[in-house]
Amino acid sequence: MAAGLYIHIPFCKQKCNYCDFASFAGQENRIENYLTALRQEAAQHPAANCRTLYVGGGTPSLLSCSQLEKLIALIETHAAPIPAFTESTFEANPESLPPQKIHLLHSAGFNRFSVGLQSFNDAELHTLGRVHSVADFLRVWKDLRAGGVANINVDLIAGLPGQTAESFRQSLNQLLALAPEHISVYGLQIEEGTPFFEQGFVCDQLLMRAMLEDTRNRLIQAGYHHYEISNFARPGYESKHNLNYWQYGKYTGWGSAAASFNGRTRKQNISSLSQYIQCIGGHKDPVSFSETLTGKAREGEKLMVGLRQLDGVVLTPAQHRFFNEEIQKHLQNGLLIKDGKKVKLSEEGLFLANEVFYSFVAPFEDP
Ligand SMILES: C[S@@+](CC[C@H](N)C(=O)[O-])C[C@H]1O[C@@H](n2cnc3c(N)ncnc32)[C@H](O)[C@@H]1O
Numbered sequence: 001m002a003a004g005l006y007i008h009i010p011f012c013k014q015k016c017n018y019c020d021f022a023s024f025a026g027q028e029n030r031i032e033n034y035l036t037a038l039r040q041e042a043a044q045h046p047a048a049n050c051r052t053l054y055v056g057g058g059t060p061s062l063l064s065c066s067q068l069e070k071l072i073a074l075i076e077t078h079a080a081p082i083p084a085f086t087e088s089t090f091e092a093n094p095e096s097l098p099p100q101k102i103h104l105l106h107s108a109g110f111n112r113f114s115v116g117l118q119s120f121n122d123a124e125l126h127t128l129g130r131v132h133s134v135a136d137f138l139r140v141w142k143d144l145r146a147g148g149v150a151n152i153n154v155d156l157i158a159g160l161p162g163q164t165a166e167s168f169r170q171s172l173n174q175l176l177a178l179a180p181e182h183i184s185v186y187g188l189q190i191e192e193g194t195p196f197f198e199q200g201f202v203c204d205q206l207l208m209r210a211m212l213e214d215t216r217n218r219l220i221q222a223g224y225h226h227y228e229i230s231n232f233a234r235p236g237y238e239s240k241h242n243l244n245y246w247q248y249g250k251y252t253g254w255g256s257a258a259a260s261f262n263g264r265t266r267k268q269n270i271s272s273l274s275q276y277i278q279c280i281g282g283h284k285d286p287v288s289f290s291e292t293l294t295g296k297a298r299e300g301e302k303l304m305v306g307l308r309q310l311d312g313v314v315l316t317p318a319q320h321r322f323f324n325e326e327i328q329k330h331l332q333n334g335l336l337i338k339d340g341k342k343v344k345l346s347e348e349g350l351f352l353a354n355e356v357f358y359s360f361v362a363p364f365e366d367p
């Protein structure tokens with residue numbers, strides 16, 4: 001199966017109030033050292049035969065034009081020329097993507113941009129701790145289209161503090177009017193250690209569910225394919241890179257916190273920026289976690305990631321053997337349904353997916 005290459009850029013201008021991703025604000029003075037470390041890691045673990053490329057973060061668009069050129073050079077030296085990837089995504093934030101960077105990235109061969117907007121409401125953006133306005137996003141949108149970018153994803157979040165069903169609907173309306181090729185809508189997760197968690201913010205789960213149901217109905221009506229729990233695409237624009245994860249494909253990750261999977265073993269690099277740079281500089285392995293799943297644990301994980309796809313999965317004989325009881329339980333409680341030879345999440349299961357997924361992850365309950 002074709003593989004994917006992920007490169008993590010862990011820098012952000014400011015840390016958002018909900019975010020627990022491995023990203024750091026105020027560390028721009030370390031970008032050059034980080035790029036040197038990335039180049040060394042790439043040289044030690046070249047990525048041949050990758051079909052998709054995803055530069056994510058963090059905020060990759062925070063890199064200057066000369067830093068982006070260094071990043072492109074290391075990819076082309078140790079993986080492949082950017083145009084050789086079937087899909088090459090660059091993740092960007094609205095405050096740091098001027099026309100020069102769009103031109104540089106697009107002419108290097110990046111054919112997909114993913115822009116984090118989160119909301120079309122400036123007051124909500126402020127609550128989130130975002131450093132951009134709606135106007136910044138609209139400028140970037142115009143520049144991307146003017147620059148000839150024909151495949152754009154935009155991220156939104158539902159369930160924000162102070163957000164109403166109406167304000168969320170307005171965000172969705174404004175996004176639909178732009179007709180992006182791909183839309184990701186996430187339900188807000190309150191992650192431990194984030195300012196939202198410290199403030200004791202609790203999501204109204206019923207309101208969030210109503211927003212996500214509304215999203216699903218409106219986007220399907222507008223011609224989008226709801227192909228993964230949080231992801232919608234115009235037909236043919238489903239993210240190939242992310243589909244590879246959900247189909248248990250191989251991938252290589254470069255950078256701090258980046259994960260790699262060779263079909264058997266998953267490894268994850270250390271999240272700390274300074275430790276990652278130090279390890280690579282000292283020719284030490286930056287891997288902080290590694291596991292090789294076999295038997296029931298492997299089949300369960302494969303089933304769990306596969307079920308994120310709305311089309312569902314054809315169960316393997318081993319999955320039937322290991323999880324028959326759990327699958328029957330979820331077929332009976334209506335969270336899973338049968339569709340020909342496949343099993344998939346029901347409409348109800350879409351909103352209670354974690355309840356289904358827990359059944360397939362170790363430690364397993366005794367039957
Ligand atoms: C890897 S993040 C970073 C992308 C980019 N730096 C940005 O902020 O736009 C990708 C997306 O995950 C979503 N996300 C991050 N933290 C979240 C949370 N706690 N709850 C829901 N969605 C979240 C946001 O929509 C974000 O755009």
Ligand code: SF4
Binds near residue numbers: 012015021
């Ligand atoms: S949401 Fe994006 S911009 Fe905000 S802190 Fe996380 S990675 Fe950085």
